[in-house]
Amino acid sequence: MKKVVFTILIVSLAIGLPFMVLDFLYKGAKEFRVPEELEKLVVDLGTGERDGELLLERYLPVPSTVELFFQSNTEGPKHLRLKSEGEMLGRTTPEVGFVVGRYTGTQSASASLVLAPGRYALYLTSGKEEGQLIVGYREIPIDQAEFARLSKIHGGDLNNPPSGYKEVYSAHLAGLDAHDEAIYTISTEKALDLGLSIYTSAQQGTVSVDFVGSTFRFRGLVSTEHRMCDQLELTLPRGEYQVKLSCQEADGQLYVFLKEGP
Amino acid sequence: MKESQAPNTAQANKLFFLTVLLTIAGTAIFGTRLGMGTNLWFNEFLYILLPPLLLARLRGWSLEEVFKFRGTSAKNYFLSVLAGVSLWAFASYFANMTRLFLDSTFGPVNLTEGINSLESSLYQIVLFLVGTVVLAPICEEIFFRGFVQAAYGRYSPKYGYVITAVLFGAYHILNGLSDVLPAMILGAAMGYLVYVTGSLAASMLFHATANLSAVLSGLFKGSISPYPAGWVHLGAAAALFLAVLTLSQVEGEPEPEQKEPLGGVLFLVLTALLFTAAGVVEILARMGRLSF
Numbered sequence: 001m002k003k004v005v006f007t008i009l010i011v012s013l014a015i016g017l018p019f020m021v022l023d024f025l026y027k028g029a030k031e032f033r034v035p036e037e038l039e040k041l042v043v044d045l046g047t048g049e050r051d052g053e054l055l056l057e058r059y060l061p062v063p064s065t066v067e068l069f070f071q072s073n074t075e076g077p078k079h080l081r082l083k084s085e086g087e088m089l090g091r092t093t094p095e096v097g098f099v100v101g102r103y104t105g106t107q108s109a110s111a112s113l114v115l116a117p118g119r120y121a122l123y124l125t126s127g128k129e130e131g132q133l134i135v136g137y138r139e140i141p142i143d144q145a146e147f148a149r150l151s152k153i154h155g156g157d158l159n160n161p162p163s164g165y166k167e168v169y170s171a172h173l174a175g176l177d178a179h180d181e182a183i184y185t186i187s188t189e190k191a192l193d194l195g196l197s198i199y200t201s202a203q204q205g206t207v208s209v210d211f212v213g214s215t216f217r218f219r220g221l222v223s224t225e226h227r228m229c230d231q232l233e234l235t236l237p238r239g240e241y242q243v244k245l246s247c248q249e250a251d252g253q254l255y256v257f258l259k260e261g262p
Numbered sequence: 263m264k265e266s267q268a269p270n271t272a273q274a275n276k277l278f279f280l281t282v283l284l285t286i287a288g289t290a291i292f293g294t295r296l297g298m299g300t301n302l303w304f305n306e307f308l309y310i311l312l313p314p315l316l317l318a319r320l321r322g323w324s325l326e327e328v329f330k331f332r333g334t335s336a337k338n339y340f341l342s343v344l345a346g347v348s349l350w351a352f353a354s355y356f357a358n359m360t361r362l363f364l365d366s367t368f369g370p371v372n373l374t375e376g377i378n379s380l381e382s383s384l385y386q387i388v389l390f391l392v393g394t395v396v397l398a399p400i401c402e403e404i405f406f407r408g409f410v411q412a413a414y415g416r417y418s419p420k421y422g423y424v425i426t427a428v429l430f431g432a433y434h435i436l437n438g439l440s441d442v443l444p445a446m447i448l449g450a451a452m453g454y455l456v457y458v459t460g461s462l463a464a465s466m467l468f469h470a471t472a473n474l475s476a477v478l479s480g481l482f483k484g485s486i487s488p489y490p491a492g493w494v495h496l497g498a499a500a501a502l503f504l505a506v507l508t509l510s511q512v513e514g515e516p517e518p519e520q521k522e523p524l525g526g527v528l529f530l531v532l533t534a535l536l537f538t539a540a541g542v543v544e545i546l547a548r549m550g551r552l553s554f
Binding site: 001002005008009012013015016019020022023026 | 297299300303307311325326331332333385386388389392393396397400404461462463466
């Protein structure tokens with residue numbers, strides 16, 4: 001009987017311990033994890049419905065990168081819209097929207113925007129629900145030369161990559177018809193630090209540039225709807241990666257720049 | 263049985279005090295952080311099972327002899343299961359009636375933030391169910407019927423299991439005042455099984471059956487009125503009758519024990535004070551003078 005009792009206890013432990021660990025991780029995942037360096041704004045969603053309510057209003061005296069971070073512990077969609085008085089570089093209109101669901105733990109909605117000097121404001125449209133919305137934000141003044149470079153791209157002068165980047169692809173998009181076509185392939189035998197910078201001046205038709213690996217696909221890095229440029233910096237494990245283009249009835253130009261190494 | 267090969271009441275009372283203290287402190291400090299299920303596992307493994315096993319290891323006791331790690335006949339197993347179900351039905355009825363009495367006399371317990379914050383993830387629910395149906399019957403039987411009853415059997419060979427049942431019931435004050443008497447009744451039945459059959463397996467099976475019945479009945483709790491209809495009183499009496507009849511059919515011969523004096527009275531008194539404090543806290547909470 002001793003053997004049976006201790007076997008039951010050991011088997012119970014072998015099953016129970018992973019459950020305790022999973023429960024611990026589950027609890028951790030239910031918490032808000034706002035990066036420490038961000039200012040925090042907590043919105044109590046239980047106080048009532050909101051229709052474009054002003055949450056945050058700030059003034060930027062110099063060009064800045066504005067980092068935004070959102071989490072919430074309620075299910076319903078929270079529509080946030082950021083409007084800027086000055087230009088929002090890389091975007092065709094100076095406003096951007098976010099939809100935030102139940103994002104806790106490592107899940108969040110976030111963005112990094114380059115804004116010209118001026119006022120910007122964040123508005124919320126949401127239903128009444130017991131729970132919170134957390135807004136994290138930070139403003140980092142941007143170097144004048146870098147802002148000038150980005151402004152040139154924003155103005156249509158696309159051939160302005162950051163220092164260290166080289167052009168790997170450029171095309172006039174008018175008349176180009178491509179469906180998920182590989183426009184650049186990178187093959188590496190060891191881990192590789194890679195920078196990818198993509199600009200387009202297309203304003204009509206469909207343009208989508210994806211960056212694809214065996215286990216991921218970054219979709220729509222640029223598009224005609226609202227995103228003119230994007231930049232990724234990644235450390236890639238060994239393997240093959242492709243930049244893919246889809247394009248129909250578009251106009252303007254597309255430039256892809258790449259940097260290998262730190 | 264030689265003196266060095268069995269626990270005495272001084273050891274039982276000291277370890278019982280330690281277990282109660284650890285359970286109260288552990289639950290107060292870690293309960294909400296660990297969650298209901300994990301906390302139960304901590305209670306069963308660390309505070310209830312570990313102390314008597316460590317002591318047995320230190321003293322070189324044989325688990326088979328001292329804690330009665332022995333099997334019994336198929337008939338006794340069957341009777342243990344039957345008695346477990348029927349006596350649980352009566353104990354559950356008794357607990358409900360006690361709760362109604364306490365509610366009407368002192369007011370209901372209002373579970374506020376502290377208790378509600380014990381979040382029940384699926385993992386916690388599984389841990390709680392396994393802890394209730396598997397771990398509690400093994401760990402609590404080893405501690406109470408294996409260790410404490412072995413010690414009190416030497417103080418009162420005939421009624422050692424009754425004293426153990428009183429301690430077992432008192433320990434359940436930590437779950438609420440209404441659980442004390444029902445746990446005493448169930449403890450007396452389990453103690454009797456061990457006393458007669460000399461097998462801890464019989465009481466573990468009884469305990470597991472009773473706890474499983476409690477878990478299964480919990481599934482329907484929301485749909486059953488706490489105010490019993492007339493037939494429920496009759497049903498409870500029938501269940502008690504069936505349990506007594508079943509237990510009377512259990513076969514075995516109690517082992518003779520040598521009578522010894524009571525030791526560790528100070529620790530018994532300290533434990534009683536802890537239980538009294540727990541009871542007073544619940545009464546004050548029911549009267550609205552304390553909130554959790």
